[in-house]
Amino acid sequence: MDWIQEFLPLSVERINVWIGALCTFAIYSILYRENPFYRFFEHMYIGLAAGYALGPYLVDVIYRYWWEPIRADGIWWLAFVVPFGMYLYFIYNEKYGWVSRLVIGSLIGAYAGLTFQAFSSRYLPQLQGALSKVLWYPPNATGEIYLSTLINNWIFVIILLSVLTYFTFSFEHRGAVKRTALVGRWFLMIGLGTIFGNTVMARMALLIGRVYYLLDSWLMIRVGGG
Amino acid sequence: MEQRTLWSRMMSIDRRILYLILAVNIVASLMARVAIEPDVPPAVRNFYETIEALQPGDMVMVSSTWSAGTLAENQPQFEAVLRHLMRKRLRFTIISFSPPARDISHRLARRLTSEAGYVEGKDWAHFGYSPDIILAIKGMSEDIAQAIRQDVRRAPIQQLEVMQGIKSLKDYKLVVDITPSDTLTAWISYRPANLNIIYCPTSVMAAEAYTFLDSKQILGMITGAKGAYEYEQLLGIVGLGTRFINAIQFSHVLIITFILLGNFAMFMQRRTQA
The missing domain is CATH 1.10.287 (Helix Hairpins)
Structure with a gap:
């Protein structure tokens, strides 16, 4: 009887759990067949997610970064920032559409500048890493180099060169270049297969998470594992 | 027929x-x-050892941008990471770059920290939601108090005890990026040069991050719930990763x-x- 008392939605916390269980069953009911129950909860989920985002936007963006600096710190010129951003909506007006381009131009300019910085800090270390691979035992090696490291490095270089060859379009692929590009394509396929395999694992983990919720939180069955 | x-x-x-x-x-x-003995990969071991190498009182930034959609993969990671940080008596701050991530991470962190005796504002803080990751990282690299202004409870950043001696991201020792989206490249591109990064992606995101591991742009990685399980084994705790692994x-x-x-x-x- 105690278990039933605890199980039933007789407290705010248990009502929350029951709503969670109901939503889970509703969303997964699509696996059986298309149904209005599923459709209702799908739309509710999308609506809730969109509505929920409004709170953090107002509190953490508009209030924190706009209203408070104007009110508390007297940074009056920020008052012009939001109206300037709203110029974007002129895009819907045929006559004054050009006004929106002022905002778009500012954004593009800022992000173009940021991208230059990102390029050097993102790709140069990778280039350095790729070019500094040890491919044979150095004659005066002071550090320990394992055979497995050498093999890994060779595999890395072969894959890198063959994939780069595949993406070289400056000349026609013939003979050895064509065969190298084909090998590169195969390596790409293996890479994409790995990503797909990981996607299956991710989706499975999401399902397991919901089943765990139903068992642990809703049915209050303490599950173990490991 | x-x-x-x-x-x-x-x-x-x-x-x-x-x-x-x-x-x-x-x-x-x-x-x-059923207990299955894990074969902990180097990326997970490096992740663990990067945190182990920090000294008590060091500052860590936890970038938490996950929400209900990837809860089963990112929650085990988030819980294990916070437990490890608190075990090492490190100070940490959390920031979210998606609106729903703010409340989920704040609620979870409050539960976990209260269990470990950590006090919000004194030992840790939540910076709330920031709408643009690039501007946030660049701003925090110069002056956190100016870039963030208030924590999620609207307390001014410069008045938080946890921020004593911390002016910018340059004073942090580590970033832990827990995410189902492409926030890692922003951290790599715009962080201060001395700031190390470790990464907790969902399984879908993991394959693309190996290039960053190879070039040492990230020092360690735990992949999805499976990675959380391997990490929990190193920590010697039973968390959600351990509960999920058999399934x-x-x-x-x-x-x-x-x-x-x-x-x-x-x-x-x-x-x-x-």
Whole structure:
């Protein structure tokens, strides 16, 4: 009887759990067949997610970064920032559409500048890493180099060169270049297969998470594992 | 009437039966008390050792941009990371770059920190939601108090005890990026040069991050719930990763079996028809 008392939605916390269980069953009911129950909860989920985002936007963006600096710190010129951003909506007006381009131009300019910085800090270390691979035992090696490291490095270089060859379009692929590009394509396929395999694992983990919720939180069955 | 063979029957099994088998398999393996010894990969070991190498009182930034959609993968990571940080008596701050991530991470952190005796504002803080990751990182690299202004409870940043001696991201020792989206490249591109990064992606994101591991742009990585399990083994705790791992492994075995059986049946059916 105690278990039933605890199980039933007789407290705010248990009502929350029951709503969670109901939503889970509703969303997964699509696996059986298309149904209005599923459709209702799908739309509710999308609506809730969109509505929920409004709170953090107002509190953490508009209030924190706009209203408070104007009110508390007297940074009056920020008052012009939001109206300037709203110029974007002129895009819907045929006559004054050009006004929106002022905002778009500012954004593009800022992000173009940021991208230059990102390029050097993102790709140069990778280039350095790729070019500094040890491919044979150095004659005066002071550090320990394992055979497995050498093999890994060779595999890395072969894959890198063959994939780069595949993406070289400056000349026609013939003979050895064509065969190298084909090998590169195969390596790409293996890479994409790995990503797909990981996607299956991710989706499975999401399902397991919901089943765990139903068992642990809703049915209050303490599950173990490991 | 065409005679149906075993192979044609196998090829036309109702998909709902397969879903049911999968569900039963997951329930059974979640309940099973089977311990599978993990083979901890170097990326997870490096992740663990990067945090182990920090000194008590060092400052860590936890970038938490996950929400309900990837809860099953990112929550085990988030919980294990916070437990590790608190075990090492490190100070930490959390920031979110998606609106729903703010409340989920704040609520979870409050629960975990209260269990460990950490006090919000004194030992840790939550910076709330920031709408643009690039501007946030660049701003925090110069002056955190100016860039963030208030924590999630609206307390001014410069008045928080946890921020004593911390002016910018340059004073932090580490960033832990827990995310299902592409926030890692922003951290790599715009962080101060001395700031190390470790990474907790969902399984989908992990394959693309190996290039960053290879170039040492990130020092360690735990992949999805499976990575969380391996990390929990190093920490010696039973968390969500450990609870999920049997179901993850057995469901994969089942799916691989389905794929093999399906392909074998298709092959045999074609052979029979020929």
